Amino acid sequence: MTKKLGSKRKLRDFFQANLGKILDSKTLQVVADSSEWARRIRELRNEEGLNIITHNDDSSLKPGQYKLLDLKPRPAFARGISKETRAFVLDRNGFTCQMCGAVAGEPHPYDQAGRKTRLHIGHVIDKSMGGTDDASNLRAICSVCNEGAKNLTLPRPDWMKLAAQIRRAPGDVQLQALEWLITKFPKQTDAITAKRKN
Numbered sequence: 001m002t003k004k005l006g007s008k009r010k011l012r013d014f015f016q017a018n019l020g021k022i023l024d025s026k027t028l029q030v031v032a033d034s035s036e037w038a039r040r041i042r043e044l045r046n047e048e049g050l051n052i053i054t055h056n057d058d059s060s061l062k063p064g065q066y067k068l069l070d071l072k073p074r075p076a077f078a079r080g081i082s083k084e085t086r087a088f089v090l091d092r093n094g095f096t097c098q099m100c101g102a103v104a105g106e107p108h109p110y111d112q113a114g115r116k117t118r119l120h121i122g123h124v125i126d127k128s129m130g131g132t133d134d135a136s137n138l139r140a141i142c143s144v145c146n147e148g149a150k151n152l153t154l155p156r157p158d159w160m161k162l163a164a165q166i167r168r169a170p171g172d173v174q175l176q177a178l179e180w181l182i183t184k185f186p187k188q189t190d191a192i193t194a195k196r197k198n
């Protein structure tokens with residue numbers, strides 16, 4: 001037990017002393033002096049909210065590299081939600097940010113650097129307002145919306161507003177929308193086409 005606490009504290013101190021630097025797994029293993037070093041790092045991330053990122057969070061990092069990004073705690077929602085729940089919520093939300101509509105893995109429409117969209121799990125009703133970690137209170141949120149660029153996140157358009165946008169768009173963009181909808185709703189497309197033929 002003392003050893004466990006010891007290796008976590010050593011890792012925490014080392015990360016904080018090397019803020020913003022890329023640290024590799026060999027170094028961290030030596031620092032922790034424990035075979036459980038990777039688990040301890042997960043605990044620092046998920047339980048203590050240390051903003052340690054890996055190649056999963058930043059594609060410029062290689063597997064096995066870690067970086068303490070800053071001293072701001074990670075948002076509480078990123079902690080303690082099971083892999084299964086995350087996968088369920090992402091699938092239910094069609095791997096699409098529920099605030100801005102960006103799709104996982106595609107270039108983000110509001111990111112000037114054109115970085116690919118990464119999705120996180122967020123709460124519909126914030127935990128501070130009594131929201132739970134239940135899947136019904138969770139939704140997919142991209143990192144741009146998650147980082148609080150709230151001016152970029154528009155309310156969901158209703159049909160009137162969306163139709164107005166589509167009517168204003170150039171023809172080739174309208175055709176892109178058509179193709180996207182046909183791909184998304186193949187059965188409905190067949191049904192509509194059949195109805196129009198009659």
Ligand SMILES: [Zn+2]
Pocket residue numbers: 097098099100101102141142143144145146
């Ligand atoms: Zn978004």
